[in-house]
Amino acid sequence: MNLDREQTPSGQFFFTKLAEDGAARRGRIDMPRGSIRTPAFMPVGTAGTVKAMYLDQVRDLGADIILGNTYHLMLRPGAERVARLGGLHDFARWPYPILTDSGGFQVMSLSGLRKITEEGVTFQSHVDGTKHFMSPERSIEIQGLLDSDIQMQLDECIALPAEEKEIGRAMELSLRWAERCKAAFGDQPGKAMFGIIQGGDNARLRIESAEALAALDLKGYAIGGLAVGEPQNVMFDMIETVIPSMPKDRPRYLMGVGTPDDILGSVQRGVDMFDCVMPTRAGRHGLAFTRHGKINLKNARHAEDDRPLDEESDCAAARDYSRAYLHHLVRAGEPLAGMLLTWNNLAYYQQLMAGIRAAISEARLQEHAEKVRAAWAKGDLPPRS
Missing domain, CATH: 3.20.20.105 (Queuine tRNA-ribosyltransferase-like)
Known part of the structure; x- marks a missing residue:
């Protein structure tokens, strides 16, 4: 990457x-x-x-x-x-x-x-x-x-x-x-x-x-x-x-x-x-950070959600595993849950920093910050009906 x-x-x-x-x-x-x-x-x-x-x-x-x-x-x-x-x-x-x-x-x-x-x-x-x-x-x-x-x-x-x-x-x-x-x-x-x-x-x-x-x-x-x-x-x-x-x-x-x-x-x-320690600690406790905000994989509403955490992410943990599978791993106490969610979270943080650096170079940090904050304000997107 x-x-x-x-x-x-x-x-x-x-x-x-x-x-x-x-x-x-x-x-x-x-x-x-x-x-x-x-x-x-x-x-x-x-x-x-x-x-x-x-x-x-x-x-x-x-x-x-x-x-x-x-x-x-x-x-x-x-x-x-x-x-x-x-x-x-x-x-x-x-x-x-x-x-x-x-x-x-x-x-x-x-x-x-x-x-x-x-x-x-x-x-x-x-x-x-x-x-x-x-x-x-x-x-x-x-x-x-x-x-x-x-x-x-x-x-x-x-x-x-x-x-x-x-x-x-x-x-x-x-x-x-x-x-x-x-x-x-x-x-x-x-x-x-x-x-x-x-x-x-x-x-x-x-x-x-x-x-x-x-x-x-x-x-x-x-x-x-x-x-x-x-x-x-x-x-x-x-x-x-x-x-x-x-x-x-x-x-x-x-x-x-x-x-x-x-x-x-x-x-x-x-x-x-x-x-x-937030991104790594949160990952070990079932919490994912994404462009869409925080996603708590402990919640039962993710049990049959086949969407990934972020289909546009370059990180395989975010892009290639369904929320349903991650929810299962978290609820089952599988070590892989913490591994995948930590991977996702650290990827998000590095993507956040890359976006910030690009925005400063292009003199649009205020606009970029507003977009990131707006996405997080919406929080976890609901499952598809």
């Missing part, structure tokens, strides 16, 4: 803007292991696997980069073991770019007992209860052992709503940790470390975080601490608030987002990169 992939890998990391439409940008990140077309959606391969998918399938769908997670991989199989086995690219058989999340969000959300100090965070594994310590330096060390191409700073991500004092404390700690991560990362040609803007839903703190990180002259910048329970309008407000303080010549990454509407709205406000 050809989804306008451009391959101009180089020995350095750099970002090129290729087109603009309002605040939206189409661009390309070049690095030794390949080029990343932006706006980009990064399938989440938390533990070295995009669940229910072969990675060559993920590549064929149009993904230029996948995401791995420091927290999960340090617990099992262990970063040192992955390094001895050739690094995450060889281990997982994905020779293209990989971004690793620092593990900060998972430490805060998944671990048991945890204690945060200036030095780092001591936490209890959700796997076996063992205690671990992660400092900014250790997070970068683990990501280096994994040999990821884009490494994220360790930060403290707090749930919203929260008091301004607590948001400010976590933001300032994250800034100090960013400085330590930068020092630990050093100079690695062809690789990048991204800083993470925090500040919750407080505009003043967001701007302060963005400006301080910009002064560190990093290769890319992420907006963290959103999509953690706040309304969509708050998320969009924070993006609009912080974008002017982010360097124009560096990639902008919105972490953990999201729905197609979240992505469209964020691209329209100037974001370049996204990741989210």
Whole structure:
């Protein structure tokens, strides 16, 4: 499948803007292991696997980069073991770019007992209860052992709503940790470390975080601490608030987002990169994403529907299997259900991003976004009478 992939890998990391439409940008990140077309959606391969998918399938769908997670991989199989086995690219058989999340969000959300100090965070594994310590330096060390191409700073991500004092404390700690991560990362040609803007839903703190990180002259910048329970309008407000303080010549990454509407709205406000477990998790739970909206294959009304999910899709899972068959697989608890629906969902997300890139190039993103939103607003089409 050809989804306008451009391959101009180089020995350095750099970002090129290729087109603009309002605040939206189409661009390309070049690095030794390949080029990343932006706006980009990064399938989440938390533990070295995009669940229910072969990675060559993920590549064929149009993904230029996948995401791995420091927290999960340090617990099992262990970063040192992955390094001895050739690094995450060889281990997982994905020779293209990989971004690793620092593990900060998972430490805060998944671990048991945890204690945060200036030095780092001591936490209890959700796997076996063992205690671990992660400092900014250790997070970068683990990501280096994994040999990821884009490494994220360790930060403290707090749930919203929260008091301004607590948001400010976590933001300032994250800034100090960013400085330590930068020092630990050093100079690695062809690789990048991204800083993470925090500040919750407080505009003043967001701007302060963005400006301080910009002064560190990093290769890319992420907006963290959103999509953690706040309304969509708050998320969009924070993006609009912080974008002017982010360097124009560096990639902008919105972490953990999201729905197609979240992505469209964020691209329209100037974001370049996204990741989210939604398409893979939804697929494992019987939910399909299509041009027509969401389709819940658990519903009995699909039991005798011989239509595919999307007869015009390039993806075989969407085009060649009936809704009735997919419904049967879901209701029977067959593993193939999650495989086919995850395949469909990731195909839809990559098609969504390809459409967004084309629309930016042709200066018609607003029109394109309205059409996508209108189709989703109709929801699942009823069966033929």
